[in-house]
Structure formats: C-alpha cells, structure tokens
Amino acid sequence: MSHHDHRPTALAHRSSAPDRRVRVRVQGAPADSYPALPPEAERGSVRRITEVGEEVLSRPCREVTEFGTPELAALIDDMFLTMHLADGAGLAANQVGVDLRLFVYDCPDDHGTRHVGHLINPVLELPGPGQRRLIDDAEGCLSVPGATMDVARTDRAVARGLDKDGRPLVIEGTGYFARCLQHETDHLVGHTYLDRLATRQRKDALRQMTARRAEVSARRASKAADLGR
Incomplete structure (x- = not known):
C-alpha cells in the first residue's frame, strides 16, 4: 500500500520534524519513541517490487511454517527497506516475489x-453488517505504481496472526490503518485493490500506471541512492 500526498498524516512521521506528541505502536504495543527508519530497514537489502499482471500477485500465498529462522528475519528486513524506499505504508511478501x-x-x-510491525499468517476480522461503516477513500499500491483510486473499506479491522518467532499477535486498526490491514491481507489471497474496482475504474487505474510508472x-x-542502497 502506498502513501498519498492528500493525507498529510500519512507522511508526518517521515517528512516532518520530530513531534514528541506523536504516538507509536510497535507490533501492537505502545512505544515511547521509534526512529523514522525502522531498525529492520537499516539491516535490509532492496528487493524488486512485483507489478500487477505478474502471476505471483494473483494466487494465494503459502502459510509460513518455520519460525525463528535467519531467512525469515532477513525477508522481513528486506521488505521494510523496500517499503521505505518506495514510500509505502505496507508491503506483502508476494510484492517482492515471495509467496508467503x-x-x-x-x-x-x-x-x-x-503503527509499525509485521504479521505472519494473518486472519482478518471485520465488523458485522450492523456495525460496519464503509469509507470510500483514495488507495494506491506499490505494485500498481502511480495509480490512485477510491476503494470502499471498513473503518475498523482486527488482524490476528504471528510474529517472526511464532508468538501470537492481535493488531487492531482504525481509519487509514484499518485500510492498510485490509489491503495487505487482500494481497495474501492473490488480490490487489484493482480487483475491487469496476471494469472502467480498473482501466483508468492501469492508464494512470502506464503514464506514471517511469516517474515512480x-x-x-533516487531515494535508494540517497541512502546509499
């Protein structure tokens, strides 16, 4: 999922001066502070981001069955750095070509x-029909570079899963973060936000991508070069 300029809060923790009032939750738990570049990204290497149309994005991903491994930790580190360099708010493993x-x-x-963290084998829980409030808002995707379309999502979501060591996690989100949880979980079942659009809207998004891909x-x-990556 990508950040958008029309949502200043989405860029605040990276583009503004430090604000001691900003609250941070790491892996679902409150944290006193957190660096603009997460420690995982500091350790990571850049990976290529897959684009819509590639087969790995259109099939369900496999469950992770081995935890606490150096390979899993390295994948998470690489995903954090790749997400950061692409100005992303979220990134699924199949967006770097790994179907997990x-x-x-x-x-x-x-x-x-x-909210900062990772989630493995997530199960998404959305409010029931009587409690559900759908919000139409602009959404982008790092695998659909340059395109932005309005997508209806619920304003609250809970994702249950595991961390890299196999410990249970419950991540709760509202507003834009709830949208992120839904967007990333969609990826893991082989869907992008384009699959939620009408045919005409989908064609519009793909036209935007064609026009803006080179710029993105x-x-x-340029951002990778600035970081020496």
Whole structure:
C-alpha cells in the first residue's frame, strides 16, 4: 500500500520534524519513541517490487511454517527497506516475489498514531453488517505504481496472526490503518485493490500506471541512492 500526498498524516512521521506528541505502536504495543527508519530497514537489502499482471500477485500465498529462522528475519528486513524506499505504508511478501503469508507495515491511523510491525499468517476480522461503516477513500499500491483510486473499506479491522518467532499477535486498526490491514491481507489471497474496482475504474487505474510508472521508478531509485542502497 502506498502513501498519498492528500493525507498529510500519512507522511508526518517521515517528512516532518520530530513531534514528541506523536504516538507509536510497535507490533501492537505502545512505544515511547521509534526512529523514522525502522531498525529492520537499516539491516535490509532492496528487493524488486512485483507489478500487477505478474502471476505471483494473483494466487494465494503459502502459510509460513518455520519460525525463528535467519531467512525469515532477513525477508522481513528486506521488505521494510523496500517499503521505505518506495514510500509505502505496507508491503506483502508476494510484492517482492515471495509467496508467503506475511506483510510488513509502517502506517498511521486517522488519529496520528504510527503503527509499525509485521504479521505472519494473518486472519482478518471485520465488523458485522450492523456495525460496519464503509469509507470510500483514495488507495494506491506499490505494485500498481502511480495509480490512485477510491476503494470502499471498513473503518475498523482486527488482524490476528504471528510474529517472526511464532508468538501470537492481535493488531487492531482504525481509519487509514484499518485500510492498510485490509489491503495487505487482500494481497495474501492473490488480490490487489484493482480487483475491487469496476471494469472502467480498473482501466483508468492501469492508464494512470502506464503514464506514471517511469516517474515512480525514478523517485524510488533516487531515494535508494540517497541512502546509499
């Protein structure tokens, strides 16, 4: 999932001066502070981001069955750095070509709280029909570079899963962060946000991608160069 300029809170923790009032939740737990570049990203290597149309994005991902391994930790580190360099709010493993049920996130909610972490083998829980409030808002995807379309999502979501060591996690999200949890979980069942659009909207998104892909690629490359990656 990508950040959008029309949502200043989405960029606040990276583009503004430090604000001691900003709240942070790491792996679902409150944290006193957190660096703009997460420690995972500091350790990671850049991976290529897959694009819509590639087969790995259109099939369900496999459950993770081995925990606490150096390979799993390295994948998470690489995903954090790749997400950061692409100005992302979330990134699923199949977006770097790995068909495992795993995503990482560094995303604000609508109250300015920054949520940072990873979730493995997630199960998404949404409010029931009587409690559900759908919000239409702009959504982008790092695998559909340059395109933004309105997508209806519930304003609250809970994702249950595991961390890299196999410990249970419950991650709750509201507003923009709830949207992120839904977007990334969609990826793990082989869907992008384009699958939620009408045919005409989907064609519009693909036209935007064609027109802006080169600009997005150049911006990502420039940010990687600035970080020496």
